[in-house]
Amino acid sequence: MSTMDESTHRDLTEQYGQSHLFDFWEDLNHNEKAILLRSISEVKFPEMKRLIESLVITEPPAEYYDEIKPVDLVAPKDRRAREAGDAGEALIRAGKVACFTVAGGQGTRLGFDGPKGSYPIGALTGHSLFQYHAEKIRGLQRYYGTVLPWYIMVSPANGDATRAFFKQQNYFALDPANILFFEQQMIPCVNEKGKMMLETPFRLAVSPGGHGGSVQALVEKGILADAASRGVEILSYFQVDNWAVQAADPLFIGHHALQQSDMSSKCHRRNSPREAVGVHCLCDQVYRVIEYSELDIYPQLLQVDASGDAVFSAGNSGIHLLNVSFVQDIYDHFEDFPWHKAFKKIPCIREDGTLFSPDAPNGYKFETFIFDALRFARNPLALEIQRLGEYTPIKDYDGVNSVVAARQSMTDYWSGWMKGAGIAIPEQSGSNAAWQLEISPAWAVNREEFAERAQTLPKSFDKSTAILADGTILSK
Numbered sequence: 254m255s256t257m258d259e260s261t262h263r264d265l266t267e268q269y270g271q272s273h274l275f276d277f278w279e280d281l282n283h284n285e286k287a288i289l290l291r292s293i294s295e296v297k298f299p300e301m302k303r304l305i306e307s308l309v310i311t312e313p314p315a316e317y318y319d320e321i322k323p324v325d326l327v328a329p330k331d332r333r334a335r336e337a338g339d340a341g342e343a344l345i346r347a348g349k350v351a352c353f354t355v356a357g358g359q360g361t362r363l364g365f366d367g368p369k370g371s372y373p374i375g376a377l378t379g380h381s382l383f384q385y386h387a388e389k390i391r392g393l394q395r396y397y398g399t400v401l402p403w404y405i406m407v408s409p410a411n412g413d414a415t416r417a418f419f420k421q422q423n424y425f426a427l428d429p430a431n432i433l434f435f436e437q438q439m440i441p442c443v444n445e446k447g448k449m450m451l452e453t454p455f456r457l458a459v460s461p462g463g464h465g466g467s468v469q470a471l472v473e474k475g476i477l478a479d480a481a482s483r484g485v486e487i488l489s490y491f492q493v494d495n496w497a498v499q500a501a502d503p504l505f506i507g508h509h510a511l512q513q514s515d516m517s518s519k520c521h522r523r524n525s526p527r528e529a530v531g532v533h534c535l536c537d538q539v540y541r542v543i544e545y546s547e548l549d550i551y552p553q554l555l556q557v558d559a560s561g562d563a564v565f566s567a568g569n570s571g572i573h574l575l576n577v578s579f580v581q582d583i584y585d586h587f588e589d590f591p592w593h594k595a596f597k598k599i600p601c602i603r604e605d606g607t608l609f610s611p612d613a614p615n616g617y618k619f620e621t622f623i624f625d626a627l628r629f630a631r632n633p634l635a636l637e638i639q640r641l642g643e644y645t646p647i648k649d650y651d652g653v654n655s656v657v658a659a660r661q662s663m664t665d666y667w668s669g670w671m672k673g674a675g676i677a678i679p680e681q682s683g684s685n686a687a688w689q690l691e692i693s694p695a696w697a698v699n700r701e702e703f704a705e706r707a708q709t710l711p712k713s714f715d716k717s718t719a720i721l722a723d724g725t726i727l728s729k
Contacts, residue, residue: 368414389499392697404433442599451602675712
């Protein structure tokens with residue numbers, strides 16, 4: 254560490270009104286000083302200045318629109334379904350598609366110590382969320398004779414553990430050269446006066462920049478360049494905690510391509526006007542997603558029809574397709590991308606150097622949402638999906654959107670495959686309510702392939718059953 258490093262960083266903090274970050278400099282040892290300088294060097298000061306001035310120093314007004322309309326949802330079996338499916342399969346075979354998973358979270362709310370993606374969601378197999386997604390990719394690569402690169406965005410909190418988990422699991426039989434990890438951007442937290450906060454005397458208090466920050470990370474970490482070098486044109490985006498998501502859906506990809514869309518989304522129908530998901534809609538003819546926390550600002554989004562169903566029915570599933578070229582365009586104009594603030598309780602260092610653990614919100618965190626990119630997209634498309642077999646996010650251990658619900662959805666979904674193939678299984682009631690079923694997506698990528706392969710299976714099952722990637726049957 255040189256005197257010039259210190260001088261340069263001091264000048265930078267003074268230029269942007271953040272010189273207090275050096276208040277404890279004389280009390281730090283050599284290593285702590287190096288950590289502080291590195292922490293400061295990672296800050297995008299011009300961007301932070303803009304956020305502080307536009308979101309903290311001044312209170313931005315809510316956006317209001319003259320007209321808000323529901324988006325048109327494309328039905329899964331619309332008139333172009335066959336054409337779309339064929340187009341999507343052709344793009345996958347040609348190596349034009351890569352998978353992109355957001356996996357920066359920890360399993361704390363599930364009672365699990367480790368990256369959320371390593372949580373053992375398989376009730377019978379103990380297979381992790383990562384393994385389920387990996388086996389989907391393995392199955393697709395086998396089925397279409399192609400390679401699907403897998404880009405995984407982690408966080409500083411779980412990045413090392415995630416990489417170690419993949420290595421321990423031998424990358425789930427995938428080629429590690431086709432799996433690239435990269436870290437999401439961390440954003441400094443600020444107090445009510447717009448001053449950056451210190452977590453320790455030598456480390457800034459930071460928080461994840463949100464899924465929208467993946468745009469910056471994809472470019473700045475070299476992931477977009479890697480995709481382009483492989484000939485990839487479309488990124489299939491999904492969140493790690495949705496076990497049911499299709500890693501690369503030919504029908505969705507085909508509709509996206511036929512529509513000549515920059516960005517497309519899968520939407521499930523909201524189960525109530527107050528469901529805690531974003532709402533896809535057209536605001537003054539511009540595609541937007543209104544976050545559920547803002548529903549009361551736009552009361553029309555709470556309307557119901559004669560049947561009591563939400564008029565604005567398109568719920569955000571966090572499943573998207575993004576063109577590689579579109580991601581680069583968004584990055585090149587990221588100063589136009591909307592940021593959001595959240596007033597939170599943020600532990601920090603007081604002026605006297607002691608730790609302060611607040612009982613009430615005391616500072617702001619900043620984040621961006623990937624769905625906000627839709628407002629900049631040409632020809633955005635929304636494909637309607639059923640929740641079962643597509644959207645089962647895991648936020649808690651029990652209740653709605655939980656581990657328990659996800660495991661039940663596995664059994665419900667694959668039971669349909671079994672019955673469709675003429676295989677007898679226990680009814681889900683009474684003493685059989687605990688009967689469970691898992692089918693590896695590496696063994697059967699879809700219902701049609703399962704029906705073909707099921708000819709080698711027994712004609713009935715009376716025990717909880719898992720069919721593994723190699724076709725081995727595990728019964729308990």
